[in-house]
Amino acid sequence: MSIQKPTLPKGTRDFGPKQMARRNYILDTIKATFKLFGYQQLETPSMENLSVLTGKYGDEGDQLLFKILNSGDFLKKVKTADLEKGPSQVLPKVAEKGLRYDLTVPFARYVVMNRNELTFPFKRFQIQPVWRADRPQKGRYREFYQCDADVVGTDSLICEAEILLMIRRVLAQLGLNNYDIKVNNRKVLTGISEVIGEPGKESALCVSIDKLDKIGWEKVQEELQQRGFTTDAVAKLEPIIDLKGNNQEKLDFLKEFLNSSQEGLKGVEELEEVLEILKHSGEDENHVELDVVLARGLSYYTGAIFEVKVNNVSIGSISGGGRYDNLTGVFGLEGVSGVGFSFGVDRIYDVLEELSLFPEDQMQSTAVMIGYFDEEGRNYGLKVLNQFRSAEVAAEIYPDYAKVKKQFNYADKKQIPFVVMIGSEEIAQNMVSLKNLDTSEQKMLSLEDAILAIKNK
RNA sequence: GUGGUUGUAGCUCAGCUGGUUAGAGCGCUGGUUUGUGGCACCAGAGGUCGUCGGUUCGAACCCGAUCUUCCACCCCA
Numbered sequence: 001m002s003i004q005k006p007t008l009p010k011g012t013r014d015f016g017p018k019q020m021a022r023r024n025y026i027l028d029t030i031k032a033t034f035k036l037f038g039y040q041q042l043e044t045p046s047m048e049n050l051s052v053l054t055g056k057y058g059d060e061g062d063q064l065l066f067k068i069l070n071s072g073d074f075l076k077k078v079k080t081a082d083l084e085k086g087p088s089q090v091l092p093k094v095a096e097k098g099l100r101y102d103l104t105v106p107f108a109r110y111v112v113m114n115r116n117e118l119t120f121p122f123k124r125f126q127i128q129p130v131w132r133a134d135r136p137q138k139g140r141y142r143e144f145y146q147c148d149a150d151v152v153g154t155d156s157l158i159c160e161a162e163i164l165l166m167i168r169r170v171l172a173q174l175g176l177n178n179y180d181i182k183v184n185n186r187k188v189l190t191g192i193s194e195v196i197g198e199p200g201k202e203s204a205l206c207v208s209i210d211k212l213d214k215i216g217w218e219k220v221q222e223e224l225q226q227r228g229f230t231t232d233a234v235a236k237l238e239p240i241i242d243l244k245g246n247n248q249e250k251l252d253f254l255k256e257f258l259n260s261s262q263e264g265l266k267g268v269e270e271l272e273e274v275l276e277i278l279k280h281s282g283e284d285e286n287h288v289e290l291d292v293v294l295a296r297g298l299s300y301y302t303g304a305i306f307e308v309k310v311n312n313v314s315i316g317s318i319s320g321g322g323r324y325d326n327l328t329g330v331f332g333l334e335g336v337s338g339v340g341f342s343f344g345v346d347r348i349y350d351v352l353e354e355l356s357l358f359p360e361d362q363m364q365s366t367a368v369m370i371g372y373f374d375e376e377g378r379n380y381g382l383k384v385l386n387q388f389r390s391a392e393v394a395a396e397i398y399p400d401y402a403k404v405k406k407q408f409n410y411a412d413k414k415q416i417p418f419v420v421m422i423g424s425e426e427i428a429q430n431m432v433s434l435k436n437l438d439t440s441e442q443k444m445l446s447l448e449d450a451i452l453a454i455k456n457k
Numbered sequence: 458g459u460g461g462u463u464g465u466a467g468c469u470c471a472g473c474u475g476g477u478u479a480g481a482g483c484g485c486u487g488g489u490u491u492g493u494g495g496c497a498c499c500a501g502a503g504g505u506c507g508u509c510g511g512u513u514c515g516a517a518c519c520c521g522a523u524c525u526u527c528c529a530c531c532c533c534a
Binding site for chain 2: 008064130132134140144319320346347371405410423437440
């Protein structure tokens with residue numbers, strides 16, 4: 001029997017103490033903001049029935065779902081005829097559960113199942129891992145956390161405006177300044193496809209236009225024509241691609257451009273109102289940038305669309321969201337409109353790391369370590385330890401009899417700012433020796449004074 | 458899912474066209490210092506060269522498969 005090296009599944013990671021401290025720094029910031037805006041926390045199971053998950057994310061999404069093999073004899077329902085028909089025939093017979101792919105669909109399921117207990121509009125936030133059988137890349141994992149906040153049961157555009165405010169608040173607290181919240185509206189995209197004479201093709205339109213930054217206008221034109229857009233339609237698109245100016249200028253242009261599309265004008269109106277609400281709140285439009293070619297999540301977004309890009313970093317978007325008019329419809333509850341967005345914690349982490357924006361002192365968990373020379377010191381130290389903790393000072397005692405050097409080394413490595421040493425002298429005088437590891441200052445103090453010194457640091 | 462790329466000590470990496478006992482820096486352990494960490498000096502431990510198979514007298518190096526890493530496409534947080 002050979003010893004095997006332990007490994008991690010592709011695209012998953014451990015989070016050590018340092019990473020956890022940093023992750024919690026991000027998570028706590030986000031959570032506090034969600035709460036401040038009146039959202040309540042929800043958690044749902046890691047696994048859902050496959051019937052809940054499949055068909056909600058498109059064919060691509062279904063492929064990326066992790067399925068859970070049935071327990072026991074998972075082959076018992078499979079017949080040889082099924083095997084010949086291929087995986088799609090076998091899958092439902094060997095797996096009936098899957099890992100959640102996002103937080104929005106489980107949320108919709110929850111809303112439908114609890115519709116009679118919930119008070120609408122219902123504002124919830126949810127911070128949990130999701131799983132995708134994607135091919136990992138930088139900033140792209142198979143297990144990652146999403147931080148969703150959604151409101152269901154209202155069409156009010158106040159929700160959209162509040163999303164902008166929450167994003168700005170969180171990113172400001174994390175020290176991020178150089179970023180854009182790109183905003184668009186699905187109805188504008190619909191309008192554009194109507195105006196250029198290709199109604200109903202906004203999905204194809206957007207998939208191509210979305211690549212504008214990456215491959216350039218020329219290549220996008222080619223791709224559009226491959227997708228069956230007329231040269232006339234592509235030409236009409238030109239002014240949209242070239243659109244520049246501030247938000248109001250862009251909106252003014254759109255009003256003109258989309259003049260013949262009722263739907264398109266509705267979208268412009270909604271965008272204007274969101275900005276209007278910001279104004280009434282006494283807020284400016286900083287970081288908010290109308291991006292007419294922003295297109296994401298089109299399979300379910302029907303109104304506003306958001307995406308947050310941090311500038312000058314290698315990571316893609318760190319947050320995104322939008323409004324969906326009929327999220328719960330697939331589960332039999334019609335007419336519930338919702339709007340929400342999500343922070344990608346793992347990506348925010350990578351961005352903060354790339355920009356060195358993590359504060360220095362997140363690692364400090366223990367405020368003081370107690371060291372000693374012998375059994376007598378250890379016993380005295382245990383009493384001191386307890387008193388530190390009673391005084392709400394995070395304290396630990398070195399567990400083994402060891403050389404003083406080793407004890408100090410431990411404190412140093414763990415970045416514990418203070419060490420209390422207990423020897424015969426301290427015991428005799430009923431005092432403690434408190435050493436500040438930053439300044440190397442050491443003083444003989446009463447326990448009360450030591451507690452004060454630590455707390456006042 | 459398609460195409461490419463990577464893997465040598467805990468970490469970052471050397472290792473020539475295949476040739477004995479695979480190296481460095483950092484880290485780790487111990488010592489110089491039995492009431493004091495960081496610095497310095499000295500010593501030491503630590504490697505199935507990702508894994509399995511093949512070619513060869515001989516493989517870290519060549520070939521195949523597989524896993525992993527990163528990248529592009531697709532899509533996405």
